[in-house]
């Protein structure tokens with residue numbers, strides 16, 4: 136009987152603007168890793184299956200006015216409620232491939248302008264304010280940013296009816312992601328890998344697969360500790 140504790144899984148995050156192919160790639164990656172007998176689980180945020188996620192879903196699908204700070208805090212709460220399970224899953228040796236996380240939270244809220252915001256919210260929602268509720272969340276071991284410009288994104292079928300699916304907002308969101316990447320690069324803690332998401336699905340998958348296996352090896356060879364977001 137082996138008494139050694141399993142090496143922890145890697146926490147790999149896919150981020151990007153709408154339509155960049157996160158959902159497609161999470162599903163391909165999970166299949167790929169399972170075929171290599173690597174224990175893997177998929178997470179996605181918002182997780183619309185919880186009570187908090189239900190409120191977020193209603194917000195995204197309607198035009199009801201909700202205070203922008205309140206909805207930002209709900210997105211963060213939706214991550215915090217998942218955090219214990221996420222940490223436990225990693226500790227059991229399962230790698231997590233996650234579709235959106237705190238970077239999306241900060242990028243979307245901070246990209247809002249008056250026309251996207253509730254009339255109730257006064258004042259600018261700065262990057263610092265948007266980051267603060269997520270400080271201390273389990274941090275990913277790598278961020279894979281699927282980079283796609285807005286013209287390419289729009290060629291991938293019409294937007295649905297959700298609240299943030301608007302061209303100008305999505306362009307600002309992409310800029311905010313770049314700012315968050317540069318914050319992480321200055322801190323030197325969480326590596327970002329920018330992948331050209333305009334390639335074919337198979338090419339994107341090939342680019343990502345190498346990053347993912349490299350990250351799993353790095354995490355498991357050094358049994359790297361799980362870090363905390365922006366802490």
Ligand code: Z5A
Nearest residue numbers: 153154155156157158159180181210240243291299335336
């Ligand atoms: N949001 C927030 O405000 N705060 C937060 O804290 C969080 C999120 C976590 C819902 O997110 C909204 O919540 C989102 C951000 C905000 N608003 N927006 N916009 P979501 O993750 O539930 O929904 P989404 O980002 O809109 O997901 P999506 O539309 O499913 O996009 P995707 O996952 O990146 O793409 P996909 O479904 O894989 O692919 C889209 C289409 O492109 C599909 O037809 C594919 O077949 C096609 N596709 C995919 N890859 C390719 C390639 N390589 N070539 C050609 N076509 C492709």
